[in-house]
Every structure is written in structure tokens, then in C-alpha cells.
Amino acid sequence: MPLTGSLSPAPRQPGPLVRRHALWTRATHWSWALCIAFLVPSGLQIFNAHPVLYWGQESGFGYDNAVLRIMAVETPAGLRGRTEILGHGFDTTGLLGLSGPAERPQSRGFPAWSTLPSYRDLGTGRVIHFFFAWLLAATLALWFLGSLLNGHLRRDILPRPRDLRALPADIASHARLRFHRAAEYGALQKLSYGAVLGIVLPVIVLTGLTMSPTMNAAWPWLLDLFGGRQSARTLHFVAAFLLLAFLAVHLLMVLLAGPLNELRAMITGWYRTDPPAPAAMKGRDHDR
Amino acid sequence: MTAERDLSRRRLLGLGAAGLSSLTLSGCGRLDFLADEGAARNLMARANGLTYRIQRALAGNALAPEYAETEIRQGQRPNGSRDPDSPAYLALKAKGFADYRLVVDGLVQRPRAFSLAELHNMPSRTQITRHDCVEGWSCIAKWTGTPLSHLLDQVQVLPAARFVVFHCFDDLGNTRSGPALYYESCDMIDARHPQTIAAYGLNGRALPVANGAPLRIRVERALGYKQAKYVHRIELVDSFARLWGGKGGYWEDRGYDWFAGI
Numbered sequence: 001m002p003l004t005g006s007l008s009p010a011p012r013q014p015g016p017l018v019r020r021h022a023l024w025t026r027a028t029h030w031s032w033a034l035c036i037a038f039l040v041p042s043g044l045q046i047f048n049a050h051p052v053l054y055w056g057q058e059s060g061f062g063y064d065n066a067v068l069r070i071m072a073v074e075t076p077a078g079l080r081g082r083t084e085i086l087g088h089g090f091d092t093t094g095l096l097g098l099s100g101p102a103e104r105p106q107s108r109g110f111p112a113w114s115t116l117p118s119y120r121d122l123g124t125g126r127v128i129h130f131f132f133a134w135l136l137a138a139t140l141a142l143w144f145l146g147s148l149l150n151g152h153l154r155r156d157i158l159p160r161p162r163d164l165r166a167l168p169a170d171i172a173s174h175a176r177l178r179f180h181r182a183a184e185y186g187a188l189q190k191l192s193y194g195a196v197l198g199i200v201l202p203v204i205v206l207t208g209l210t211m212s213p214t215m216n217a218a219w220p221w222l223l224d225l226f227g228g229r230q231s232a233r234t235l236h237f238v239a240a241f242l243l244l245a246f247l248a249v250h251l252l253m254v255l256l257a258g259p260l261n262e263l264r265a266m267i268t269g270w271y272r273t274d275p276p277a278p279a280a281m282k283g284r285d286h287d288r
Numbered sequence: 289m290t291a292e293r294d295l296s297r298r299r300l301l302g303l304g305a306a307g308l309s310s311l312t313l314s315g316c317g318r319l320d321f322l323a324d325e326g327a328a329r330n331l332m333a334r335a336n337g338l339t340y341r342i343q344r345a346l347a348g349n350a351l352a353p354e355y356a357e358t359e360i361r362q363g364q365r366p367n368g369s370r371d372p373d374s375p376a377y378l379a380l381k382a383k384g385f386a387d388y389r390l391v392v393d394g395l396v397q398r399p400r401a402f403s404l405a406e407l408h409n410m411p412s413r414t415q416i417t418r419h420d421c422v423e424g425w426s427c428i429a430k431w432t433g434t435p436l437s438h439l440l441d442q443v444q445v446l447p448a449a450r451f452v453v454f455h456c457f458d459d460l461g462n463t464r465s466g467p468a469l470y471y472e473s474c475d476m477i478d479a480r481h482p483q484t485i486a487a488y489g490l491n492g493r494a495l496p497v498a499n500g501a502p503l504r505i506r507v508e509r510a511l512g513y514k515q516a517k518y519v520h521r522i523e524l525v526d527s528f529a530r531l532w533g534g535k536g537g538y539w540e541d542r543g544y545d546w547f548a549g550i
Contacts, residue, residue, distance in 0.1 A: 046424065047424070049422070049423040049424055050421070050423040050424040050425050052425070054425075057355070057359065057418060057426065057428060058359075058361075058418060058425075058426040058427050058428045059365075059425035059426050059427060060361070060362070061362055061363075061365050061425075061427070062361065062362030062363065063361060063362065112317070116319055116320075116322070117317065117319070117320040117322065117323045118317035118320055119317070119320070121323050121543070122422065122423070122544075123539070123542060123543030123544045123545075124322060124323040124329065124543060126422075126544070126545065127329060127332050127333050127335075127336070127543070127545070128322060128332055130335050130336060130339060130545075130550065131331075131332035131333075131334075131335040133335075134335050134338060134339075208550075209550075211420070211550065212343070212549055212550035213352060213418075213420050213508070213509050213510060213511060213549065213550075214343040214346075214347050214509045214510070214549030214550065215343065215346070215347070215549075215550065216352060216353050216418075216509075217347045217350040217351055217352045217353070217508075217509045218343065218346040218347035218348075218350055219346070220353050223353060229418065229420065229426050230425075230426055233424060
């Protein structure tokens with residue numbers, strides 16, 4: 001026994017179990033997860049109906065105001081998928097413009113596996129998208145209301161001066177994949193959750209509304225805010241991809257920080273924190 | 289230390305791949321059943337009714353944005369039918385639509401038929417608006433026509449009328465499926481909206497065939513498929529039940545939402 005003990009690292013004392021997420025936070029979190037899982041593929045279905053993004057009020061057909069264009073082009077090597085972003089062209093065969101089985105590739109913006117339905121069905125894509133758009137907007141409104149009332153917004157989301165001071169150290173420890181499992185959110189967590197909930201999601205909802213001709217009549221300021229309907233469509237797409245980028249990093253962090261503990265916290269609210277500071281400091285010294 | 293770092297890197301890559309693949313929830317068409325007419329689709333489609341009520345409440349009778357002449361930078365992009373080939377339409381087109389009549393009937397006191405000359409002599413409205421296709425693109429153009437409310441006043445709409453239906457010349461069917469004439473509809477709020485016109489002019493000239501000659505509808509707060517082209521009859525109804533698929537429009541019968549305000 002003593003021998004084994006000296007070879008393997010000393011068993012770490014588990015830190016205290018704390019109540020980390022309020023019911024309100026957990027319910028809205030899973031509602032968003034559901035919404036995004038349906039909104040992204042149905043949104044790509046809608047995008048595929050006209051896989052070009054423009055800047056301004058209208059789409060240039062007699063002139064060029066496109067910022068992104070996904071298409072299939074005939075080349076000496078056969079049909080190829082091509083994507084043009086701000087005038088720079090890329091061969092994206094297999095993913096964008098031309099995808100599907102090699103024997104009968106389809107010319108379509110995003111590939112079948114990324115859209116809902118998988119085949120072209122704009123009507124159903126819109127039905128799915130607007131149902132979950134309502135759910136997303138309602139969840140966002142409830143989250144803001146609840147987080148204002150229970151102090152989540154002020155306590156956990158809005159960064160304080162000391163969070164900003166702690167930011168460089170937090171970035172450094174994330175880069176080295178060292179996570180501090182504390183009851184409170186770290187500086188990067190506050191900033192990223194704040195940016196997603198306070199900027200990206202509201203921009204997604206508002207740019208979505210700006211594409212509505214009836215909302216343009218009701219709230220014409222939306223067009224001024226985003227520089228036109230086609231600009232709003234482009235920003236909607238950009239914001240959706242920022243959200244996807246956040247989601248990829250978010251899932252990665254959950255997996256690296258301990259998926260079971262993180263999942264338990266977001267389902268039951270209870271989170272196992274790291275052992276108290278002195279032990280953690282000691283462990284870190286050993287690593288060096 | 290090196291071993292630990294390698295492990296972390298490998299873990300990072302592996303977990304990253306797992307995380308990304310979980311994003312493709314819709315992959316391989318496992319959720320395609322949502323497109324089938326059934327409980328799931330019907331439940332989701334009820335959100336369109338919510339959109340209709342909320343948008344009507346928010347917009348009231350507000351006008352769609354209008355643009356300056358300088359913002360007309362291109363011709364109006366035609367979409368859908370561009371050159372109907374039904375015999376009745378070809379016969380009218382051959383004579384420059386001199387024999388064209390717009391019938392306005394249904395739940396009205398006095399059904400009427402108007403020639404193009406009569407329509408031209410009625411009060412007109414010209415507006416530079418943005419056409420928003422359901423596919424996602426937009427195009428700004430100047431439309432001139434008779435306000436629909438003026439036409440409705442001529443025939444004296446009965447109180448039972450709830451919707452206005454626009455019947456069109458263009459047939460999108462084929463020999464196998466049989467005829468499928470385009471039609472559209474709107475509620476009385478859009479029908480009486482000041483910007484809703486029966487348009488005979490586009491960008492200062494007679495409406496071209498590709499854009500719906502001799503007459504098309506502009507319902508400026510709705511998407512492009514509501515802007516019926518090649519209209520020959522306006523019918524006041526209390527329900528869509530006896531019209532084609534019963535959903536109030538050619539595309540509505542094929543799964544599109546009726547209001548089309550977003």
C-alpha cells in the first residue's frame with residue numbers, strides 16, 4: 001500500500017458540492033440548446049433557397065453588392081462547388097455549392113446533412129424556423145426578466161473591474177487547459193456568456209425581424225439600425241455563425257472541464273468545485 | 289510534463305471532433321418526417337398564427353417603407369411565371385390586352401368588370417417599394433396602380449366577406465398533374481391598406497409580361513408570393529374551403545404560410 005501510494009499521485013480531495021445554477025438558468029439553457037439545434041439547420045435550408053448574401057437594401061442583379069455567394073460552376077474538370085467571400089473565390093466542392101454522393105452530386109448551398117429537412121423544402125424549413133424563433137425569443141425575454149429579478153445578470157454575467165483584471169490570467173490558464181472549478185463564473189465565462197446573451201442573440205432576433213416586410217412597416221427603424229434588409233440578412237447569417245463558433249468552444253470547454261460534473265450542474269444545479277485554494281496552489285507548484 | 293501536454297492535445301482534438309459532430313443533429317435526414325403533414329408540423333405551423341396576430345397588432349395600418357427614385361438601380365427581377373401560355377391569356381396578349389376585363393365579384397353588392405382603360409381612369413397611386421422574395425432576395429421598384437380599396441368600393445363589399453382572392457391566368461400545372469392555376473388571397477386589412485394596389489405600371493412604363501401584365505397585385509407588407517401576377521378576377525369570399533387546396537393560395541396549398549409577413 002505505501003508503495004502504490006508513493007507511485008501514484010495523491011488522491012485529490014474533492015472540493016465542496018455547491019449549488020451553481022438556478023432553476024431559471026437551467027431551464028432557459030436547455031430551451032436555447034433545443035432552439036439552436038433546430039434553428040441552425042432550418043436556417044440553412046432557408047439560406048439555400050438563395051445562397052447569396054448582399055449588403056444594402058436590395059439584392060444587386062443589375063450590379064454587384066454580393067458579399068458571399070455559394071454556387072456550382074462548370075469547369076474543365078466538371079461541375080465544382082464554389083464559394084466567393086468579398087470577391088475571394090474558393091473551391092468548396094463536397095461542402096458548399098456542390099455536395100452529396102460522388103456519383104450524383106447535388107448543386108446546393110449547404111450540404112444535405114446540415115439542413116432541415118435534408119432535401120429542398122423551403123416551406124417546411126420556414127415552419128420549423130419560425131416556431132423555434134418564437135421559442136428562442138420567448139426564452140431570451142424570460143431569461144432577461146428572471147436574471148434581472150434573481151440577480152444572475154448583475155452577480156454572474158456583468159463583468160466587474162476585478163474580472164477584467166483577472167482576464168489575462170484566465171486566458172492563460174484556459175490556453176493551458178487548466179480550469180478552475182469555482183462556484184462563480186470566471187472572467188472569460190462572464191464575457192462570453194454576456195456577449196452571446198447580450199449581443200449575439202438579440203442581434204439574431206432583431207436582424208430576423210428586420211427581414212420581415214410587416215415588421216419593416218411596424219418598426220422602420222430596424223432598417224436604419226442594420227443598414228437595410230439585405231444587410232440584416234447578412235448580419236443574421238454572421239451572428240448565427242458567431243453563435244456556432246461560441247457553441248463549439250462551449251462544448252469543448254464542457255468536455256475538457258469534466259462533462260459529467262458540468263452536465264450535472266446544468267441539469268440538477270449541483271456542481272463539484274475544486275478543492276480549496278491552498279491545495280490547488282500546491283498542486284500547481286508540483287506541475288512546475 | 290510533455291506526456292501530460294500530449295495527452296491534453298490529443299484529448300482536445302478528439303473531444304473537439306465529438307463536440308462538432310454532435311452539432312449535426314439533423315444529419316442524414318433523421319428529422320425529415322417533420323415535413324410530413326402531421327401533428328408535429330401542424331403544431332409548429334401554429335406559430336404562424338401567432339406571428340399573424342402579433343404582427344397585425346404591432347403594425348396596425350402602418351405603411352411599408354417607400355424609397356427614393358435614386359434607389360431604383362435595376363429592373364424588377366421576374367420570378368415564378370414569366371410568360372403564361374394559357375389560350376385565354378395568349379389571345380388577350382395578342383391584342384395588347386384591349387379585350388382584358390378585371391372581374392370583381394363574390395360577396396359583393398354589385399359585381400363589376402373593368403377594362404384597362406377604366407382602371408387607368410381611376411384614382412392611382414405610385415409607390416417605390418421593396419419586393420421581398422420568400423427565397424431571401426429583395427428588389428426595389430416603382431409600382432403604379434389602382435388602390436384595391438377603390439375597386440372594392442365600386443362593388444360594395446358585403447359584410448360577410450372576410451378575404452379577397454386573386455385569380456390568375458398562369459397555370460403552373462402540367463399534363464400529369466392537371467391544371468394548377470396560380471391564386472392568392474389577403475385579409476380585409478391588407479385589402480384596404482392604402483399601399484395595396486392593382487398595379488398596371490412598373491418603373492414608369494406599362495407592366496411587362498414577365499412582371500404580370502396586364503395587372504398584378506401589390507400587397508407591400510407581405511412576401512413576393514402574395515404579389516399575384518396576371519390577375520383576371522378578384523373574388524370576395526368568407527372562406528378558402530372551396531378553392532383548390534383550401535389554404536388560400538397556390539404556394540400555401542404547397543406548405544407555405546398564408547400571412548407571409550415574415
